Amino acid sequence: MIGRYKFEIGCILVLALAFLATQAEFNRFYYFAGFAILQYVMIATAWNILGGYGGYINFGTAGFLGVGSYVAIGLIEWGDAAIVWQVVAAAVVAGLLGLFIGYFTLRLKGVYFAIATLALAIVLETIVNNWDFVGGAAGISILPPRKPELLGILIVDRKGDGIFSNSKEFLFFLMAAMAIFSVWVARTVERGKLGRGLNAIKDNEEAAECMGVPTLRLKLIATTLSGALMGAAGGIFPSYMTFVDPPTAFNLEFAVNSLAMPMIGGTFTWLGPVVGAVLLGTVQQIAIVTISSELNLLILGVLLVIFVTVAPHGIVGWFMKKNK
Amino acid sequence: MSETLLEINSVTKTFGGFTALSNVSTEVLSGERFGLIGPNGSGKTTLINCISGLLQNDGGKIIFDGHQLDGMPAYKRTATGITRTFQIPRPFHTMTIMDNLKIPVEFVSKPGATQTEIADEAMHILETMGMAEKANQETAGLTQIELRKLELARAIAAKPKLLISDEAMAGLTGTEVDEVLEILIKFNEQGMTIIMIEHIMRAVMQFSHRVICLDAGELIAEGVPEEIVKDEGVERAYLGV
Ligand SMILES: Nc1ncnc2c1ncn2[C@@H]1O[C@H](COP(=O)(O)OP(=O)(O)OP(=O)(O)O)[C@@H](O)[C@H]1O
Ligand SMILES: [Mg+2]
Numbered sequence: 324m325i326g327r328y329k330f331e332i333g334c335i336l337v338l339a340l341a342f343l344a345t346q347a348e349f350n351r352f353y354y355f356a357g358f359a360i361l362q363y364v365m366i367a368t369a370w371n372i373l374g375g376y377g378g379y380i381n382f383g384t385a386g387f388l389g390v391g392s393y394v395a396i397g398l399i400e401w402g403d404a405a406i407v408w409q410v411v412a413a414a415v416v417a418g419l420l421g422l423f424i425g426y427f428t429l430r431l432k433g434v435y436f437a438i439a440t441l442a443l444a445i446v447l448e449t450i451v452n453n454w455d456f457v458g459g460a461a462g463i464s465i466l467p468p469r470k471p472e473l474l475g476i477l478i479v480d481r482k483g484d485g486i487f488s489n490s491k492e493f494l495f496f497l498m499a500a501m502a503i504f505s506v507w508v509a510r511t512v513e514r515g516k517l518g519r520g521l522n523a524i525k526d527n528e529e530a531a532e533c534m535g536v537p538t539l540r541l542k543l544i545a546t547t548l549s550g551a552l553m554g555a556a557g558g559i560f561p562s563y564m565t566f567v568d569p570p571t572a573f574n575l576e577f578a579v580n581s582l583a584m585p586m587i588g589g590t591f592t593w594l595g596p597v598v599g600a601v602l603l604g605t606v607q608q609i610a611i612v613t614i615s616s617e618l619n620l621l622i623l624g625v626l627l628v629i630f631v632t633v634a635p636h637g638i639v640g641w642f643m644k645k646n647k
Numbered sequence: 648m649s650e651t652l653l654e655i656n657s658v659t660k661t662f663g664g665f666t667a668l669s670n671v672s673t674e675v676l677s678g679e680r681f682g683l684i685g686p687n688g689s690g691k692t693t694l695i696n697c698i699s700g701l702l703q704n705d706g707g708k709i710i711f712d713g714h715q716l717d718g719m720p721a722y723k724r725t726a727t728g729i730t731r732t733f734q735i736p737r738p739f740h741t742m743t744i745m746d747n748l749k750i751p752v753e754f755v756s757k758p759g760a761t762q763t764e765i766a767d768e769a770m771h772i773l774e775t776m777g778m779a780e781k782a783n784q785e786t787a788g789l790t791q792i793e794l795r796k797l798e799l800a801r802a803i804a805a806k807p808k809l810l811i812s813d814e815a816m817a818g819l820t821g822t823e824v825d826e827v828l829e830i831l832i833k834f835n836e837q838g839m840t841i842i843m844i845e846h847i848m849r850a851v852m853q854f855s856h857r858v859i860c861l862d863a864g865e866l867i868a869e870g871v872p873e874e875i876v877k878d879e880g881v882e883r884a885y886l887g888v
Contacts, residue, residue, distance in 0.1 A: 516753060523750050526739035533699055535725040535755035535805060591741070 391557025417554020
């Protein structure tokens with residue numbers, strides 16, 4: 324009984340740990356770095372549902388994240404929506420975008436699909452650049468609510484009456500919950516019929532179709548799911564950053580990281596993107612403090628080349644082979 | 648023998664200005680062993696692609712077991728009972744042999760079954776193919792005959808009414824050809840209708856109840872093997888005179 328739910332119990336334990344961390348009042352930087360790493364866990368995991376299981380390389384991660392961010396900003400500007408609704412709406416819109424884009428681009432194979440997704444991110448950024456309601460090219464500042472409540476419970480209060488004493492800690496916790504949820508979703512996909520069908524598509528799409536796999540439907544489910552999770556990860560971003568402009572929300576680094584992290588960690592299992600995101604995310608957070616961010620991308624590129632050539636199944640694959 | 652299982656009615660397929668199939672009509676009967684021959688590039692694989700749904704025919708009609716297939720996506724055609732193998736084997740190369748077979752079992756022949764039932768069914772088919780001990784092997788490093796047998800086993804795992812085998816014997820030795828023939832005849836005796844595309848004349852003639860021959864996208868002969876081997880048109884097509 325417990326064995327069966329080992330993974331779920333693990334999830335709850337990690338979440339509990341994240342909660343304890345918010346109560347420990349560490350240096351602000353640690354929450355900031357932790358938030359970035361957890362966000363990458365979620366983004367890499369979302370990317371891997373389509374890219375790792377299904378073999379369709381999405382270069383448009385920044386587009387889905389940006390849409391998520393700007394849906395949240397739109398909701399804040401329009402009616403001061405609560406963070407939970409910002410995230411849910413971001414997920415729904417980005418999911419629909421995934422479905423829509425999937426329908427029009429999934430007939431494109433290989434590199435053409437990748438190019439189409441990259442183009443999507445650029446088009447969306449251009450639209451937002453010219454949309455003044457959400458700040459346009461100049462960007463926009465967000466003021467997090469002073470005393471947010473959820474279902475009548477006070478969430479954040481400086482004086483200690485809420486669950487968290489400031490909103491950064493609350494958002495860190497929310498990010499952890501969302502990242503854990505994404506990993507759970509990815510693992511469920513991987514172990515189910517959907518994951519097996521996507522694997523068949525990755526190996527040989529025509530053979531999969533002839534073996535009864537409804538390839539278009541499965542790919543659309545994967546783009547929708549993947550897009551929705553990316554959108555949710557973007558939806559929490561404005562509240563956390565408190566200032567967002569198009570180059571931040573549509574940062575190409577998201578696209579590069581979202582595919583580098585699973586590839587370095589291992590694309591064939593949910594653990595790969597998690598390992599990749601935690602390792603690379605940590606290295607990058609250290610590098611941001613110690614060295615420049617351009618060097619950061621260079622390190623990433625070199626690592627990616629090394630892994631693709633030396634360990635094509637990533638870190639997780641390499642360890643599993645060693646233990647065989 | 649019995650009623651028509653597959654009706655191919657004036658099927659035409661063009662690629663740009665090139666006509667790969669022109670007005671091909673024939674019928675395959677339920678339970679039949681049906682041979683499809685023709686020189687290289689005569690349109691055999693194209694016809695199979697039109698039947699299995701990887702290509703859509705530009706003209707004509709294909710009716711299978713009461714279903715009009717035109718416009719139907721390939722995976723649905725598989726669900727109605729057609730599976731095919733590929734001339735160049737296309738295994739799911741990151742999966743084990745067992746997992747290759749589980750795909751059609753899970754998606755076609757036993758939808759909704761538990762993982763144990765699916766594995767049992769896949770294992771059962773591997774046993775009848777004499778591949779049981781290879782179940783957990785990766786597909787990388789398989790020999791030619793093993794790849795060909797995997798291709799057949801995976802198609803058979805969908806429990807088709809009609810199995811279409813596209814050159815399952817190319818590159819095999821004499822005894823290996825006999826082994827594959829034996830497998831196909833065994834499944835045919837259990838009621839599976841089989842279309843066999845083959846360049847090895849001995850095999851296709853020994854196997855088939857009836858044979859058709861394509862040449863440059865046109866059906867040039869149809870009959871029992873004895874008639875086909877004597878047919879002048881067929882001889883000309885193969886000799887290229
Ligand atoms: N997708 C395609 N696009 C363009 N031309 C094609 C396509 N598929 C097949 N052809 C052409 O159609 C013709 C028939 O090809 P097909 O593969 O059906 O021949 P075949 O009878 O199976 O030959 P073989 O015995 O060599 O397998 C060939 O000239 C081929 O080049
Ligand atoms: Mg062919």
